[in-house]
Amino acid sequence: MRNLLMKVSYDGTDYNGFQTQPGGHTIQDYLEEAIHRLSGEQLKITASGRTDAGVHARGQVFNFYTASPIPLERWCMALNTWLPEDIVVTEAMEVPEDFHSRRAAKRKTYRYTINANQFPDIFNRRYQIHHYGKLDIEAMRQGLSHLIGTHDYTTFASRKSTKPSHVRTIFDAWIETDTSMCRPGTKDQGIIHTYLTGNGFLQHMVRIIMGTLIEVGEGRRHPDDMRVILEAKNRAAAGPTAMSKGLMLWEVEYDIPSIAETPSIQTT
Incomplete structure:
Protein backbone atom coordinates (compact mmCIF):
# COMPACT_ATOMS: atom_id res chain seq x y z
CA MET A 1 0.00 0.00 0.00
CA ARG A 2 1.38 3.40 -1.02
CA ASN A 3 0.48 6.83 0.28
CA LEU A 4 0.42 9.23 -2.66
CA LEU A 5 0.44 13.00 -2.44
CA MET A 6 -0.89 15.02 -5.34
CA LYS A 7 -1.28 18.68 -6.19
CA VAL A 8 -4.33 19.87 -8.10
CA SER A 9 -5.37 23.17 -9.67
CA TYR A 10 -8.99 23.97 -10.41
CA ASP A 11 -11.40 26.65 -11.52
CA GLY A 12 -14.05 26.44 -8.83
CA THR A 13 -16.66 28.54 -10.64
CA ASP A 14 -19.02 25.71 -11.53
CA TYR A 15 -18.51 23.51 -8.47
CA ASN A 16 -20.09 23.25 -5.03
CA GLY A 17 -16.72 23.58 -3.35
CA PHE A 18 -13.96 21.04 -2.82
CA GLN A 19 -15.39 18.79 -0.14
CA THR A 20 -17.94 16.07 -0.89
CA GLN A 21 -21.47 17.04 0.15
CA PRO A 22 -25.02 15.69 -0.38
CA GLY A 23 -25.63 17.89 -3.43
CA GLY A 24 -22.59 16.43 -5.18
CA HIS A 25 -20.70 18.15 -8.01
CA THR A 26 -17.60 18.88 -5.95
CA ILE A 27 -13.90 18.77 -6.82
CA GLN A 28 -13.42 15.82 -4.45
CA ASP A 29 -16.18 13.87 -6.20
CA TYR A 30 -14.51 14.23 -9.58
CA LEU A 31 -11.04 13.37 -8.26
CA GLU A 32 -12.27 10.23 -6.52
CA GLU A 33 -14.21 9.16 -9.59
CA ALA A 34 -11.12 9.67 -11.79
CA ILE A 35 -9.02 7.58 -9.39
CA HIS A 36 -11.69 4.87 -9.46
CA ARG A 37 -11.77 4.84 -13.25
CA LEU A 38 -8.00 4.63 -13.38
CA SER A 39 -7.22 2.14 -10.61
CA GLY A 40 -10.55 0.47 -9.93
CA GLU A 41 -10.36 1.54 -6.28
CA GLN A 42 -13.22 3.13 -4.34
CA LEU A 43 -11.47 5.43 -1.90
CA LYS A 44 -11.59 8.76 -0.10
CA ILE A 45 -8.93 11.40 -0.54
CA THR A 46 -7.71 13.71 2.22
CA ALA A 47 -7.15 17.35 1.26
CA SER A 48 -5.15 20.12 2.94
CA GLY A 49 -8.48 21.86 3.54
CA ARG A 50 -11.78 22.67 1.92
CA THR A 51 -12.57 25.53 -0.42
CA ASP A 52 -16.10 26.92 -0.73
CA ALA A 53 -18.28 27.02 -3.81
CA GLY A 54 -16.81 29.31 -6.45
CA VAL A 55 -13.34 29.42 -4.86
CA HIS A 56 -10.36 28.39 -6.99
CA ALA A 57 -7.06 26.68 -6.27
CA ARG A 58 -3.63 26.96 -7.81
CA GLY A 59 -2.03 24.55 -5.35
CA GLN A 60 -4.51 22.37 -3.46
CA VAL A 61 -2.86 19.25 -1.99
CA PHE A 62 -4.44 15.87 -1.26
CA ASN A 63 -3.28 12.36 -0.43
CA PHE A 64 -4.72 8.87 -0.54
CA TYR A 65 -3.71 5.23 -0.03
CA THR A 66 -3.57 2.95 -3.04
CA ALA A 67 -2.69 -0.65 -3.76
CA SER A 68 -2.45 0.11 -7.47
CA PRO A 69 0.85 -0.78 -9.18
CA ILE A 70 0.52 2.17 -11.60
CA PRO A 71 3.97 3.85 -11.81
CA LEU A 72 4.18 7.20 -10.08
CA GLU A 73 5.13 9.04 -13.25
CA ARG A 74 1.89 7.98 -14.98
CA TRP A 75 -0.63 9.17 -12.42
CA CYS A 76 -0.95 12.85 -13.39
CA MET A 77 -1.43 12.37 -17.10
CA ALA A 78 -3.72 9.40 -16.61
CA LEU A 79 -5.96 11.10 -14.08
CA ASN A 80 -6.27 14.21 -16.22
CA THR A 81 -7.74 12.16 -19.06
CA TRP A 82 -10.68 11.36 -16.74
CA LEU A 83 -11.09 14.83 -15.24
CA PRO A 84 -13.04 17.85 -16.55
CA GLU A 85 -10.86 20.43 -18.27
CA ASP A 86 -11.16 22.84 -15.33
CA ILE A 87 -9.53 20.38 -12.90
CA VAL A 88 -5.86 19.46 -13.50
CA VAL A 89 -3.57 17.29 -11.36
CA THR A 90 -0.05 18.72 -11.74
CA GLU A 91 2.19 16.80 -9.33
CA ALA A 92 2.40 13.35 -7.72
CA MET A 93 4.82 11.82 -5.27
CA GLU A 94 4.97 9.05 -2.70
CA VAL A 95 5.02 10.16 0.94
CA PRO A 96 5.42 8.38 4.28
CA GLU A 97 2.56 6.17 5.39
CA ASP A 98 1.59 8.50 8.24
CA PHE A 99 1.48 11.64 6.10
CA HIS A 100 -1.84 13.54 6.32
CA SER A 101 -2.39 16.48 3.97
CA ARG A 102 -4.35 18.59 6.45
CA ARG A 103 -2.53 17.85 9.70
CA ALA A 104 0.94 18.12 8.12
CA ALA A 105 0.30 21.49 6.45
CA LYS A 106 2.43 24.22 8.05
Whole structure:
Protein backbone atom coordinates (compact mmCIF):
# COMPACT_ATOMS: atom_id res chain seq x y z
CA MET A 1 0.00 0.00 0.00
CA ARG A 2 1.38 3.40 -1.02
CA ASN A 3 0.48 6.83 0.28
CA LEU A 4 0.42 9.23 -2.66
CA LEU A 5 0.44 13.00 -2.44
CA MET A 6 -0.89 15.02 -5.34
CA LYS A 7 -1.28 18.68 -6.19
CA VAL A 8 -4.33 19.87 -8.10
CA SER A 9 -5.37 23.17 -9.67
CA TYR A 10 -8.99 23.97 -10.41
CA ASP A 11 -11.40 26.65 -11.52
CA GLY A 12 -14.05 26.44 -8.83
CA THR A 13 -16.66 28.54 -10.64
CA ASP A 14 -19.02 25.71 -11.53
CA TYR A 15 -18.51 23.51 -8.47
CA ASN A 16 -20.09 23.25 -5.03
CA GLY A 17 -16.72 23.58 -3.35
CA PHE A 18 -13.96 21.04 -2.82
CA GLN A 19 -15.39 18.79 -0.14
CA THR A 20 -17.94 16.07 -0.89
CA GLN A 21 -21.47 17.04 0.15
CA PRO A 22 -25.02 15.69 -0.38
CA GLY A 23 -25.63 17.89 -3.43
CA GLY A 24 -22.59 16.43 -5.18
CA HIS A 25 -20.70 18.15 -8.01
CA THR A 26 -17.60 18.88 -5.95
CA ILE A 27 -13.90 18.77 -6.82
CA GLN A 28 -13.42 15.82 -4.45
CA ASP A 29 -16.18 13.87 -6.20
CA TYR A 30 -14.51 14.23 -9.58
CA LEU A 31 -11.04 13.37 -8.26
CA GLU A 32 -12.27 10.23 -6.52
CA GLU A 33 -14.21 9.16 -9.59
CA ALA A 34 -11.12 9.67 -11.79
CA ILE A 35 -9.02 7.58 -9.39
CA HIS A 36 -11.69 4.87 -9.46
CA ARG A 37 -11.77 4.84 -13.25
CA LEU A 38 -8.00 4.63 -13.38
CA SER A 39 -7.22 2.14 -10.61
CA GLY A 40 -10.55 0.47 -9.93
CA GLU A 41 -10.36 1.54 -6.28
CA GLN A 42 -13.22 3.13 -4.34
CA LEU A 43 -11.47 5.43 -1.90
CA LYS A 44 -11.59 8.76 -0.10
CA ILE A 45 -8.93 11.40 -0.54
CA THR A 46 -7.71 13.71 2.22
CA ALA A 47 -7.15 17.35 1.26
CA SER A 48 -5.15 20.12 2.94
CA GLY A 49 -8.48 21.86 3.54
CA ARG A 50 -11.78 22.67 1.92
CA THR A 51 -12.57 25.53 -0.42
CA ASP A 52 -16.10 26.92 -0.73
CA ALA A 53 -18.28 27.02 -3.81
CA GLY A 54 -16.81 29.31 -6.45
CA VAL A 55 -13.34 29.42 -4.86
CA HIS A 56 -10.36 28.39 -6.99
CA ALA A 57 -7.06 26.68 -6.27
CA ARG A 58 -3.63 26.96 -7.81
CA GLY A 59 -2.03 24.55 -5.35
CA GLN A 60 -4.51 22.37 -3.46
CA VAL A 61 -2.86 19.25 -1.99
CA PHE A 62 -4.44 15.87 -1.26
CA ASN A 63 -3.28 12.36 -0.43
CA PHE A 64 -4.72 8.87 -0.54
CA TYR A 65 -3.71 5.23 -0.03
CA THR A 66 -3.57 2.95 -3.04
CA ALA A 67 -2.69 -0.65 -3.76
CA SER A 68 -2.45 0.11 -7.47
CA PRO A 69 0.85 -0.78 -9.18
CA ILE A 70 0.52 2.17 -11.60
CA PRO A 71 3.97 3.85 -11.81
CA LEU A 72 4.18 7.20 -10.08
CA GLU A 73 5.13 9.04 -13.25
CA ARG A 74 1.89 7.98 -14.98
CA TRP A 75 -0.63 9.17 -12.42
CA CYS A 76 -0.95 12.85 -13.39
CA MET A 77 -1.43 12.37 -17.10
CA ALA A 78 -3.72 9.40 -16.61
CA LEU A 79 -5.96 11.10 -14.08
CA ASN A 80 -6.27 14.21 -16.22
CA THR A 81 -7.74 12.16 -19.06
CA TRP A 82 -10.68 11.36 -16.74
CA LEU A 83 -11.09 14.83 -15.24
CA PRO A 84 -13.04 17.85 -16.55
CA GLU A 85 -10.86 20.43 -18.27
CA ASP A 86 -11.16 22.84 -15.33
CA ILE A 87 -9.53 20.38 -12.90
CA VAL A 88 -5.86 19.46 -13.50
CA VAL A 89 -3.57 17.29 -11.36
CA THR A 90 -0.05 18.72 -11.74
CA GLU A 91 2.19 16.80 -9.33
CA ALA A 92 2.40 13.35 -7.72
CA MET A 93 4.82 11.82 -5.27
CA GLU A 94 4.97 9.05 -2.70
CA VAL A 95 5.02 10.16 0.94
CA PRO A 96 5.42 8.38 4.28
CA GLU A 97 2.56 6.17 5.39
CA ASP A 98 1.59 8.50 8.24
CA PHE A 99 1.48 11.64 6.10
CA HIS A 100 -1.84 13.54 6.32
CA SER A 101 -2.39 16.48 3.97
CA ARG A 102 -4.35 18.59 6.45
CA ARG A 103 -2.53 17.85 9.70
CA ALA A 104 0.94 18.12 8.12
CA ALA A 105 0.30 21.49 6.45
CA LYS A 106 2.43 24.22 8.05
CA ARG A 107 1.60 27.29 5.96
CA LYS A 108 -1.22 28.12 3.57
CA THR A 109 -1.35 31.12 1.28
CA TYR A 110 -4.53 32.52 -0.22
CA ARG A 111 -4.74 35.22 -2.87
CA TYR A 112 -7.70 37.54 -3.37
CA THR A 113 -7.93 39.54 -6.60
CA ILE A 114 -9.71 42.83 -7.25
CA ASN A 115 -9.90 44.44 -10.68
CA ALA A 116 -9.80 48.16 -9.87
CA ASN A 117 -9.91 49.31 -13.48
CA GLN A 118 -12.93 51.11 -14.88
CA PHE A 119 -14.12 48.13 -16.90
CA PRO A 120 -14.29 44.42 -16.11
CA ASP A 121 -11.82 42.06 -17.74
CA ILE A 122 -14.01 39.61 -19.62
CA PHE A 123 -11.18 37.09 -19.91
CA ASN A 124 -10.41 36.99 -16.18
CA ARG A 125 -13.85 37.79 -14.81
CA ARG A 126 -14.15 34.33 -13.21
CA TYR A 127 -11.08 34.93 -11.01
CA GLN A 128 -11.48 38.52 -9.82
CA ILE A 129 -14.13 40.86 -8.55
CA HIS A 130 -14.59 44.19 -10.29
CA HIS A 131 -14.47 47.41 -8.26
CA TYR A 132 -14.55 50.45 -10.54
CA GLY A 133 -14.62 53.05 -7.73
CA LYS A 134 -11.35 54.47 -6.40
CA LEU A 135 -9.61 52.46 -3.69
CA ASP A 136 -6.95 53.80 -1.33
CA ILE A 137 -4.50 50.92 -1.73
CA GLU A 138 -2.01 52.29 0.80
CA ALA A 139 -4.76 52.51 3.42
CA MET A 140 -5.64 48.88 2.65
CA ARG A 141 -2.00 47.91 3.20
CA GLN A 142 -1.97 49.69 6.54
CA GLY A 143 -5.21 48.03 7.61
CA LEU A 144 -3.99 44.61 6.56
CA SER A 145 -0.86 44.96 8.69
CA HIS A 146 -2.95 44.95 11.88
CA LEU A 147 -3.99 41.35 11.24
CA ILE A 148 -0.49 39.85 11.20
CA GLY A 149 0.35 37.76 14.26
CA THR A 150 -1.43 35.25 16.48
CA HIS A 151 -4.95 36.37 17.32
CA ASP A 152 -8.48 35.21 17.96
CA TYR A 153 -10.09 35.82 14.55
CA THR A 154 -13.71 35.31 15.64
CA THR A 155 -14.60 38.66 14.05
CA PHE A 156 -13.53 37.31 10.66
CA ALA A 157 -15.10 33.85 10.96
CA SER A 158 -18.44 32.75 9.62
CA ARG A 159 -21.17 32.65 12.24
CA LYS A 160 -21.60 29.01 11.21
CA SER A 161 -18.04 28.13 12.23
CA THR A 162 -17.91 25.05 14.46
CA LYS A 163 -14.19 25.21 15.24
CA PRO A 164 -13.47 24.90 19.01
CA SER A 165 -10.89 27.69 18.76
CA HIS A 166 -10.65 30.69 16.44
CA VAL A 167 -7.05 31.41 17.32
CA ARG A 168 -4.85 31.34 14.24
CA THR A 169 -1.52 32.84 13.14
CA ILE A 170 -1.11 35.01 10.06
CA PHE A 171 2.60 34.97 9.27
CA ASP A 172 2.50 37.50 6.46
CA ALA A 173 0.03 39.58 4.48
CA TRP A 174 0.76 41.89 1.60
CA ILE A 175 -0.70 43.59 -1.47
CA GLU A 176 0.71 43.61 -5.00
CA THR A 177 -0.66 45.79 -7.78
CA ASP A 178 -0.38 45.01 -11.49
CA THR A 179 -0.84 48.17 -13.55
CA SER A 180 0.22 46.68 -16.89
CA MET A 181 -3.33 46.82 -18.27
CA CYS A 182 -4.11 50.36 -17.07
CA ARG A 183 -5.05 52.79 -19.83
CA PRO A 184 -3.08 56.07 -19.79
CA GLY A 185 -5.08 59.11 -18.73
CA THR A 186 -7.86 57.10 -17.09
CA LYS A 187 -8.85 56.29 -13.51
CA ASP A 188 -7.68 52.69 -13.89
CA GLN A 189 -5.84 51.50 -10.77
CA GLY A 190 -4.84 48.06 -11.96
CA ILE A 191 -5.31 44.55 -10.62
CA ILE A 192 -4.93 44.34 -6.84
CA HIS A 193 -3.73 40.99 -5.46
CA THR A 194 -3.90 40.52 -1.69
CA TYR A 195 -1.97 37.58 -0.23
CA LEU A 196 -2.40 36.12 3.24
CA THR A 197 -0.15 33.36 4.61
CA GLY A 198 -1.07 31.61 7.83
CA ASN A 199 -1.05 28.34 9.70
CA GLY A 200 -4.74 27.90 8.96
CA PHE A 201 -7.87 29.83 8.10
CA LEU A 202 -11.43 29.76 9.39
CA GLN A 203 -14.55 29.42 7.27
CA HIS A 204 -14.94 32.57 5.13
CA MET A 205 -12.05 34.20 7.01
CA VAL A 206 -10.18 35.59 4.02
CA ARG A 207 -13.37 36.74 2.32
CA ILE A 208 -14.57 38.59 5.43
CA ILE A 209 -11.16 40.19 5.82
CA MET A 210 -11.34 41.32 2.21
CA GLY A 211 -14.89 42.63 2.52
CA THR A 212 -13.74 44.75 5.47
CA LEU A 213 -10.52 45.81 3.77
CA ILE A 214 -12.44 47.04 0.73
CA GLU A 215 -14.41 49.31 3.05
CA VAL A 216 -11.07 50.69 4.27
CA GLY A 217 -10.06 51.29 0.66
CA GLU A 218 -13.33 53.09 0.01
CA GLY A 219 -12.71 55.40 2.96
CA ARG A 220 -15.64 54.04 4.94
CA ARG A 221 -13.29 52.77 7.65
CA HIS A 222 -9.91 53.96 8.91
CA PRO A 223 -6.95 51.56 8.56
CA ASP A 224 -6.55 51.48 12.35
CA ASP A 225 -10.16 50.31 12.63
CA MET A 226 -8.94 46.87 11.58
CA ARG A 227 -7.26 46.44 14.96
CA VAL A 228 -10.43 47.46 16.81
CA ILE A 229 -12.54 45.18 14.63
CA LEU A 230 -10.20 42.25 15.27
CA GLU A 231 -10.24 42.80 19.03
CA ALA A 232 -14.06 42.93 19.08
CA LYS A 233 -14.27 39.15 18.45
CA ASN A 234 -17.69 39.77 16.99
CA ARG A 235 -18.66 39.00 13.38
CA ALA A 236 -21.03 41.99 13.38
CA ALA A 237 -18.06 44.35 13.75
CA ALA A 238 -16.59 43.37 10.37
CA GLY A 239 -17.65 44.16 6.84
CA PRO A 240 -19.47 41.92 4.34
CA THR A 241 -18.18 38.61 3.04
CA ALA A 242 -16.46 39.33 -0.29
CA MET A 243 -17.50 37.34 -3.35
CA SER A 244 -16.00 33.86 -3.64
CA LYS A 245 -14.75 34.15 -7.22
CA GLY A 246 -11.90 36.49 -6.24
CA LEU A 247 -10.37 33.92 -3.88
CA MET A 248 -7.73 31.34 -4.77
CA LEU A 249 -5.86 28.83 -2.62
CA TRP A 250 -2.40 29.79 -3.80
CA GLU A 251 -0.01 27.45 -2.02
CA VAL A 252 0.22 24.87 0.78
CA GLU A 253 3.62 24.32 2.39
CA TYR A 254 5.03 21.38 4.35
CA ASP A 255 8.29 20.92 6.22
CA ILE A 256 8.56 17.15 5.90
CA PRO A 257 11.93 16.42 4.19
CA SER A 258 10.45 13.84 1.84
CA ILE A 259 8.18 16.54 0.42
CA ALA A 260 10.49 19.52 0.60
CA GLU A 261 13.63 17.83 -0.72
CA THR A 262 12.80 14.73 -2.72
CA PRO A 263 13.17 15.50 -6.45
CA SER A 264 10.71 12.77 -7.43
CA ILE A 265 7.71 15.07 -7.90
CA GLN A 266 6.25 14.34 -11.30
CA THR A 267 5.03 17.35 -13.23
CA THR A 268 2.96 17.18 -16.39
